[in-house]
Amino acid sequence: MRPIEIITQLLDLAAALVAAPLFVGWINQCRAWLQNRSAPSIWLPYRGIRKLFHKDAVIATRASALFRLAPYIVFGAMVLAAGIIPSMGTRLPVTRIADAIALVGLLATARVFMSLAAMDVGTAFGTLGARREMMVGFLAEPALLMVIFVASLISASTALPAITEHLATQTLGLYPSLAFTAVAFTMVLLAENARIPIDNPATHLELTMIHEALLLEYSARHLALMEWAAALKLFNYACIGFALFIPWGVSTVQGGPLALLASIPVLAAKLIAAGGVLALIETVSAKVRVFRAPEFLATAFLFAVLGLLVHLLLGA
Amino acid sequence: MSGVPLTVQLLNFCAALLLLLSFAMLSQRRIVNLVNLLAVQGSALLLATLLLAVRTGQHHLYVSAALTLGLKVILLPWLLHRLIRRLGVYWDAEPLLNISGTMLVGVLIVVFAFGLAQPISQLASTATRNAIGIAVAVVLLSFLMMITRRKAMSQVVGFLSMENGLFFGAMSATYGMPMVVEFGVALDVLVAVLVLGIFFFQIREQFDSLDLHHLESLREEAGGEGRN
Numbered sequence: 001m002r003p004i005e006i007i008t009q010l011l012d013l014a015a016a017l018v019a020a021p022l023f024v025g026w027i028n029q030c031r032a033w034l035q036n037r038s039a040p041s042i043w044l045p046y047r048g049i050r051k052l053f054h055k056d057a058v059i060a061t062r063a064s065a066l067f068r069l070a071p072y073i074v075f076g077a078m079v080l081a082a083g084i085i086p087s088m089g090t091r092l093p094v095t096r097i098a099d100a101i102a103l104v105g106l107l108a109t110a111r112v113f114m115s116l117a118a119m120d121v122g123t124a125f126g127t128l129g130a131r132r133e134m135m136v137g138f139l140a141e142p143a144l145l146m147v148i149f150v151a152s153l154i155s156a157s158t159a160l161p162a163i164t165e166h167l168a169t170q171t172l173g174l175y176p177s178l179a180f181t182a183v184a185f186t187m188v189l190l191a192e193n194a195r196i197p198i199d200n201p202a203t204h205l206e207l208t209m210i211h212e213a214l215l216l217e218y219s220a221r222h223l224a225l226m227e228w229a230a231a232l233k234l235f236n237y238a239c240i241g242f243a244l245f246i247p248w249g250v251s252t253v254q255g256g257p258l259a260l261l262a263s264i265p266v267l268a269a270k271l272i273a274a275g276g277v278l279a280l281i282e283t284v285s286a287k288v289r290v291f292r293a294p295e296f297l298a299t300a301f302l303f304a305v306l307g308l309l310v311h312l313l314l315g316a
Numbered sequence: 317m318s319g320v321p322l323t324v325q326l327l328n329f330c331a332a333l334l335l336l337l338s339f340a341m342l343s344q345r346r347i348v349n350l351v352n353l354l355a356v357q358g359s360a361l362l363l364a365t366l367l368l369a370v371r372t373g374q375h376h377l378y379v380s381a382a383l384t385l386g387l388k389v390i391l392l393p394w395l396l397h398r399l400i401r402r403l404g405v406y407w408d409a410e411p412l413l414n415i416s417g418t419m420l421v422g423v424l425i426v427v428f429a430f431g432l433a434q435p436i437s438q439l440a441s442t443a444t445r446n447a448i449g450i451a452v453a454v455v456l457l458s459f460l461m462m463i464t465r466r467k468a469m470s471q472v473v474g475f476l477s478m479e480n481g482l483f484f485g486a487m488s489a490t491y492g493m494p495m496v497v498e499f500g501v502a503l504d505v506l507v508a509v510l511v512l513g514i515f516f517f518q519i520r521e522q523f524d525s526l527d528l529h530h531l532e533s534l535r536e537e538a539g540g541e542g543r544n
Contacts, residue, residue: 174325176332298416299343305423306335313430314328314446 008089008251008260015267016082020235021045021228023271030279045231052224060121060217070117071218071225077110078232087239088263089251090161090168099158100148103240104141107192110229111137118214129213132290136198136210139297140188146304147181147188150311151244154178160243168247176314180307182245186281187300189237191293193230196282198293208290238274246270323371324444330364331447334484335426338457341477342422342464343415348406350473351396354480358388361480368444368487376495377487383502384483392476392509396469399513405469405526412464422457429453436489444488451485454478468519468526472512479505 025042032039041047059067083094084103098106115130152158154175155166191198194211203209215226243250249266251259288296337357344350362384369377400406413421433449440448458478462471479501486493493501516526523530 173320174322174329176329179329180332180336295416298419302339302419302423306332306339306426309423309426309430310332310335310450313449314331 002091004257004260005091005093007257008091009083009093011260011264012085012087012089012092013079013083015087015264016085016232016235016239017079019268019271020231021049023235023238023275024231026272026275027234027279030276031282034279034283045227049224049228052219052227053221055220057220057222059219059222063121063217066113067117067120067217068222070113070120071222071229073113074110075225075229075232077106077113078229078236081106081110081236082232082239084160085236085239086161086164086243086250088267089255089260090165091251091253092161095159095161100152100160100163101145101158103160104144104148107233107236108137108141110233114214114226118217121217123217125213125216129210129216132210133214136191136293136297139294140191140300143184143297143301143304144188144192146301146308147185147244150177150181150304150307153308153311160240164243164247164250165252167244168250169252175311177307177311178245180303180310182241184300184303184307185241185244187296187303189234189241190278190281191297191300193234193237195278197285197288197296200287208287238271241274242267242270321371323367327364327367327371327444328447330360330367331444331450331484331488333360334364334454334480335450335457338454338477338481339419339422341473342418342457342461345415346406347400347467347469347473348397350470351393351400354396354473354476355389355393357477357480358384358393361484362389364484365487365492368491372491374491377492379495380492380498383498387502387506388476388480391506395509395513396473399516400469403469403516403520403526405467412466418460418464422460425456425460426453429456440489447488448485451481451488454481454484457481466527466529468512468516468528471528472509476505476509 022042022045025040025045028044029039029042080094080098081103083092084098084100084106086092086095111133115133118126118130118133120126148158151163151167154177155163157163157166190196194201199210200208201211203212211230215223218226249263249270251263334357337353337360341350341353341357344353362381365377365381365384369375369381429452430449433452437445437448455478458474458481461477462474465471465474483501492498519528519531520526
């Protein structure tokens with residue numbers, strides 16, 4: 001393992017941990033601007049996490065060890081996932097043990113533990129949230145896998161760095177299949193991260209909520225970890241999107257430390273743009289009923305399958 | 317991917333767009349949006365024709381591009397919009413199959429069409445031979461739309477979309493049909509829409525609805541007492 005690989009890996013993890021809450025803050029700020037509200041500070045998610053770490057945890061008397069463990073497992077899974085995704089450089093040593101399919105598995109692990117913890121205490125809201133989360137999850141996962149398969153077919157590898165490397169270094173071409181899958185991926189991102197067409201991230205006590213219902217029983221450091229993990233999840237999804245659809249600017253195998261340094265502002269620019277686009281999508285669309293969520297995700301799956309078919313037929 | 321000229325890449329992109337628009341039409345419940353999607357499909361077809369004309373330098377393709385622009389992008393959607401306004405039908409009823417089900421059947425149809433077009437693509441020598449499968453898929457998807465919709469309006473839109481698919485198929489297999497045939501088909505389509513427009517009024521007058529399942533039952537007393 002060469003030192004540059006270790007540096008790339010550490011930088012990748014550090015960027016994910018630091019930038020994830022900032023990314024959420026940026027999206028919230030954009031949303032507030034678009035909706036003519038005065039925007040909250042971009043540092044607000046950090047302050048929330050710090051405040052929660054200083055508080056004493058309150059845990060339900062019926063809660064089992066699973067309830068206490070779940071935040072650490074979820075957070076750990078998200079950090080590991082961040083380590084697999086090439087957000088700045090493609091030389092990540094961790095990816096030798098886990099490819100893109102393992103990445104989907106990691107995200108599923110986090111989801112399962114979150115849902116189990118929500119059902120563990122036995123409140124009605126927790127169970128309701130867990131069921132909805134699993135429904136959204138089992139519909140979104142095949143769509144996400146299909147998206148990854150299309151990119152894998154184009155670059156003949158399931159390892160994310162190899163895909164990014166291939167897409168970033170080849171001559172520029174029009175890929176209709178990637179255009180389809182990009183739409184599918186955006187829909188999966190919105191659904192998986194509890195964004196507006198499926199869930200409203202701004203609500204805290206409503207019958208329609210999914211993500212917040214899962215976290216209702218958590219407090220203090222557990223809640224802080226869960227919120228940080230949610231921010232990491234959003235950041236991870238954004239970085240998967242960058243890796244598959246706008247891979248330019250990452251430091252490739254030929255690039256030295258300078259290329260790695262240059263990829264930091266590129267990533268920042270991509271995140272700023274993605275946050276703006278996400279805020280725009282959330283502002284112009286309305287939340288759909290929970291029972292319409294399968295239709296939304298079926299459309300995402302359809303786009304991904306169409307991308308696959310178009311790739312097989314047109315070879316592009 | 318490298319080595320494929322830009323015009324062919326753009327043509328492939330147009331083909332993919334046509335397929336996408338067919339699925340968008342399948343999933344659309346509102347008749348007004350359906351007509352708009354038809355106009356967009358016409359525009360994609362126009363773009364594809366122009367690209368092919370630039371690529372091959374065949375002059376008659378410019379004429380058919382002009383025909384597409386005049387007829388499929390401007391005139392027919394305008395006629396249909398006028399019909400919708402005058403008939404006051406803005407909403408389509410629920411289709412026979414639910415939307416997700418139709419979509420899944422649609423994906424199967426696309427797989428079938430791609431398999432069907434494979435031998436034809438191997439025979440063809442045009443730059444766009446890969447798109448033949450997409451043209452067949454667009455035709456079959458329009459068929460599916462005509463089968464799963466009840467209202468006369470959406471069936472006409474399905475019919476026109478099928479014609480778009482056929483046109484695209486001819487274009488990608490043999491760089492377009494002979495000019496006489498093309499003019500004939502264009503005239504046929506125009507007349508068909510005009511005649512169907514008159515039919516709509518007759519159907520509505522007879523049944524107070526544009527739902528075509530009224531036409532399926534035979535009425536014995538016709539001629540005797542006239543309509544009730």
